[in-house]
Amino acid sequence: MSVLAVGVSHRSADLRVLERATVPAGEAGKVLDELMRCENVVEAALVTTCNRVEVYTVVQAFHAGLSDVVGVLGRHSGLDEAELYEHLYVHYAAAAAEHLFGVSAGLDSMVVGESQILGQVRTAYNTARELHTAGRTLHELFQRALRVGKRVHAETGLDAAGGSVVSEALADAASVLGGLTGRRALIVGAGSMGGLSAAALRRAGIAEIVIANRTERTGARLAALQVEHGTPAFAVGIEDLATHIAAADVVISCTGATATVVDATMIAERDRPLVVCDLGLPRDVAGDVALVRGVTIVDLESLQRRLAESPSGLDTRRAAKIVRDEVNGYLATQRSAEVTPTVTALRRRAAEVVDSELLRLSSRLDLEPAARAEVAQTVRRVVDKLLHTPTVRVKELASGPNGVEYAEALRELFQLTPTAPAAIAAPSHESPTRAPGAPPVSTLSGGTDGSGAESGVVDNFAVGTRAKVPFVDGESR
Incomplete structure (x- = not known):
């Protein structure tokens, strides 16, 4: 069994696909449950952010596991599987670990x-742990990934500028408005992104923050926090949006709702500029808002275009080296x-042989108890010394790329039947049976690397048509 990562992000899909593929926080458990009902999935975790959806699973076989995961994503998003395959990236075994470590480090x-991604990876891990969909393999993988993220942020200056999607959106807003100092802001949504927006607005010198949220009590808590930090703020209900949009200079919407919450009917034409930052996925702001005179829209799509054209001045080399070193350590x-x-198994076999021979010796020689104990201790000491060097060396050699071959040699030489690896790596729960109507196993063509995964682009015929799956990485990387 190996780790399979299947995802869609700003690097592989446009906002339309991301909107449909995104998993609202309240539905994460449902998706994880459906994944665990697949025949070939043993463990599962789900990482979702404002610009990515990634499923990490432990699967019994690459092809069948990929088919199961894509089937769940297809049913959830309503996208045809052939279309979904066009936007997916797939990482397997070692490459899956490398990708998650890079995500946690903020390199992807x-x-x-941006440092926010580390908290999102932690949320994904905690959710999988609480729902018992993460077993030992994903526990170790995600704990290591969180360690990587912490190291990168502690040992490099990668996040020194405090960059995030929110800060970049506000930078665009400031360029339109001529600065944010002394302006009035409206935040729609009081979740984690709303809190990050409020903090960024405070640092930018905003004069007043209004927080609109469906649960006004939650909005009031966030507003009170801003007041504690010296920025006037108050909370309103979501039904009062139109009134407070009219008084705002910048609106940041980040609700996580499945339908738009701001449309053109809420915004009158203006003589002064209004910047609406839509950071929701799916979109919070209807397309007709862009047609209102005086309104500028900043959304994930426009940010992606701008950031793609701007070379990063951040020093990523050291962070990338940390990721590579941690991947090597994890794999070892x-x-x-x-x-x-x-x-x-080798030590168990040796103990069985020693016990058998001592029993045979005891039946043939009439030894005093003390002498019998001394003989037994001597024989066991000799065997332990003989086994010490090969068992220590095989563990040392196992950390190398071909280390498992030494264990195979031991098994062959001593005719060992070790306890199945599942005893070490199995999750702490039983895997549910396959749900009726689960998707058929996909067939991938091309050469394999021995791990069941192909390198490069592969062909998939799970839905009867050829669809390309980009970025399939395997252990041979």
């Missing part, structure tokens, strides 16, 4: 180095763990 973000640990059943 729209704004390189995993390979060492794979030989543990073989070492255990």
Whole structure:
């Protein structure tokens, strides 16, 4: 079994596809449950942000696992699987770990180095742990990924500028308005993105913040926090949007709602500029708002275009090296763990032989108890010394790329039948049976690397038509 990562992000899809593929926070459990009902999925976690949806699973087989995961994503998004495959990236085994570590480090973000992604990865891990969909393999993978993210932020200056999607959106707003100092802001939504927006507005010198939220009590808590930091703020109900949009200079909408919450009927034509920052996925702001005179829209799509054209001045080399080193360390640990059943089996076989021979000796010689104990201790000491060097060395050698071959040699030489690796890597829950109507196993063509995954672009025929799957990485990377 290996880790399979399947995702869609700002790098592989436009906003239309991302909107449909996104998983609202309240539906994460439903998607994870559906994944765990797939026949080939043993563990599952779901990472969602404002510009990515990624599923990390432990699968019994690459092809069948990919078909199961894409089937769940297709049913959730309503996208035809052939269309979905056009926008997916797939990473397998070692490449899956490398990708998650890079995501946690902020190297794969729209704004390189943003620190918010680390919290989102932590949320994904905690959700999978609470719902018991993460077993030992994903526990170790995500804990290592969180460690990587912390190292990058602590040891590099990658996030020194405090860049984020929110700060970049506000930079665009400031360029339109001639600065944010002394302006009035309206935040629609009081979740984590709303809190990040409020903090960024305070730092920009905003004069007043109004927070509109469906639950006014939640909005009031966020407003009170701004007042504590010296910025006038108050909360209103979502039904009062039109009134407060009219008084605002900048609006930031980040509700996570499945339908638009701001449309042109709420905005009168203006003599002074209004910047509406739509950071929701799916979109919070209807397209007709852009037609209102005096209104400028800043959304994820426009930010992506601008950031793609602007070379990053951040030093990413050191962060990338940290990721590579951590990947190598993680893989070495995993390979060492794979030989543990073989070492255990070898020592068990030796103990059985020693016990058998001591029993035979005891039946043939009439030894005093003290002498019998001394003989038994001596024999066991000899065997332990003989086994010490090969068992230590096989664990050391296992950390290398071909280390597992040494364990295979031990099994062959001593005719060992080690306890299945599942005893070490299995999740702490039972895998549900496959749900009726689960998608058929996909067939991928091309050469394999021995791990069941192909490098480069592969062809998929799961839905009867050829669809390209980009960025399929396997262990041979």
